[in-house]
Amino acid sequence: MNWNSIIADIIALLALCGWFTNGRKHKKETESIEADTRKKDMELGKQYVDEFKDNIVKPLQTELRGLKREVTKLQKAVDKVNDCAFSNDCPVKRELQEQAAADTASEK
Numbered sequence: 001m002n003w004n005s006i007i008a009d010i011i012a013l014l015a016l017c018g019w020f021t022n023g024r025k026h027k028k029e030t031e032s033i034e035a036d037t038r039k040k041d042m043e044l045g046k047q048y049v050d051e052f053k054d055n056i057v058k059p060l061q062t063e064l065r066g067l068k069r070e071v072t073k074l075q076k077a078v079d080k081v082n083d084c085a086f087s088n089d090c091p092v093k094r095e096l097q098e099q100a101a102a103d104t105a106s107e108k
Helices: 003-078 093-108
Strands: none
Touching: none
16 A cells, blocks of 8 residues: 555545534534524514513503593493483483484394
8 A cells, every 4th residue: 555645545534524523613603603592582672572562562451541540430430321400402312312313223
């Protein structure tokens, strides 16, 4: 056997081992980068959800609570209409009855 071919084979084998080691190293780096990207995506998603809650949900909840209070007040006032001394000729009562009749007719 020729020493030159043996040395060339050893060099080729060492180069191949280096390539294999670099390939595994590259694969681990790629997996690490992908994991970091997934983590950043999750954090960004959480940030979007938190901003949505702060900017959309909380103001709407506040508005809804206010509307519920107003509807409760209105319901109490409407419930007291029949107790009013002027209920026979009450323009508000008449208007509410007309609206209720119109709503019933439009549902049919």
